Amino acid sequence: MAVKHRTLSLARRGFDFEIFMWLFTRLSALAMYLCAFIGLVGALIMGARTQVNFADLLRWSFMPDSNHVLMNTTLNNIANADAWASLFWKIMGSIFVTFATSHGLHGVLSVIEDYLKNPVVRRILRIVGLLLTLVGIAIAIYVVWTR
Amino acid sequence: MGLKRNVSLKDALRYQGQGPMLTYILHRIGGLGIVTFVGLHILASFLGGSFGSFVNTIYEHWTFQIVIFFCALFHAINGLRIVILDLWPKLIEYQREAIWIEWAVFLPFYGVAVLVIVRTALGG
Numbered sequence: 001m002a003v004k005h006r007t008l009s010l011a012r013r014g015f016d017f018e019i020f021m022w023l024f025t026r027l028s029a030l031a032m033y034l035c036a037f038i039g040l041v042g043a044l045i046m047g048a049r050t051q052v053n054f055a056d057l058l059r060w061s062f063m064p065d066s067n068h069v070l071m072n073t074t075l076n077n078i079a080n081a082d083a084w085a086s087l088f089w090k091i092m093g094s095i096f097v098t099f100a101t102s103h104g105l106h107g108v109l110s111v112i113e114d115y116l117k118n119p120v121v122r123r124i125l126r127i128v129g130l131l132l133t134l135v136g137i138a139i140a141i142y143v144v145w146t147r
Numbered sequence: 148m149g150l151k152r153n154v155s156l157k158d159a160l161r162y163q164g165q166g167p168m169l170t171y172i173l174h175r176i177g178g179l180g181i182v183t184f185v186g187l188h189i190l191a192s193f194l195g196g197s198f199g200s201f202v203n204t205i206y207e208h209w210t211f212q213i214v215i216f217f218c219a220l221f222h223a224i225n226g227l228r229i230v231i232l233d234l235w236p237k238l239i240e241y242q243r244e245a246i247w248i249e250w251a252v253f254l255p256f257y258g259v260a261v262l263v264i265v266r267t268a269l270g271g
Contacts, residue, residue: 026230026234029226033223054263055263055264097189100185101185104185107178108178108179108182111175111179132186136189139193140189143192
């Protein structure tokens with residue numbers, strides 16, 4: 001006797017856009033943990049020969065962009081940038097920044113909707129936030145790929 | 148539509164939510180701190196020039212690093228607790244214990260980082 005599962009549609013089970021964003025916030029947090037972990041392991045492997053320092057290691061884990069380990073001239077002891085600026089890390093950086101910015105957008109919108117009552121202001125700020133996020137992702141990916 | 152709240156600021160400040168409330172407030176402050184920092188940081192690295200170097204001198208200052216590292220690390224560790232408790236709802240019963248574990252993870256990690264930041268700032 002076959003049992004019929006999931007007869008209700010997602011919408012009728014209460015799965016709307018807000019629930020989706022709630023879930024997205026949690027899952028993107030886990031994704032960023034994974035990104036940071038990959039970054040940390042990569043930095044330990046790439047920095048092993050040049051003894052990468054603690055500050056560079058943390059900056060790299062938070063965002064794997066080659067400027068993070070090359071810009072700081074006083075602390076820097078990395079001679080060759082090639083490994084740190086490879087295609088893999090540019091893709092990782094783009095993924096990380098996309099997750100981080102969209103996660104941040106939902107956070108800011110939650111804060112706005114907790115403290116501001118006026119529906120018109122909320123809608124305007126929602127659109128402004130969305131636009132700022134798209135612009136932010138675009139220029140961040142531009143920075144990651146051009147330097 | 149429109150929301151109605153009749154809680155004054157004084158009442159809000161007097162509310163004693165204890166541990167969970169504290170993590171909630173710090174999570175929120177930390178999140179806004181990260182958004183401001185990352186937003187300006189992306190903008191500074193995009194624009195460069197005098198604005199970029201002005202912003203970067205702030206970021207490299209040790210006091211700023213202590214503050215922003217608190218925001219980032221607390222938001223990350225508290226966020227992991229929230230994810231675990233939300234995705235396995237049965238665990239919500241142990242929320243307060245989870246918060247103690249969270250502080251036990253956060254404080255040593257943050258302490259070491261602050262030590263490194265201050266020692267670097269003092270030139271060693």
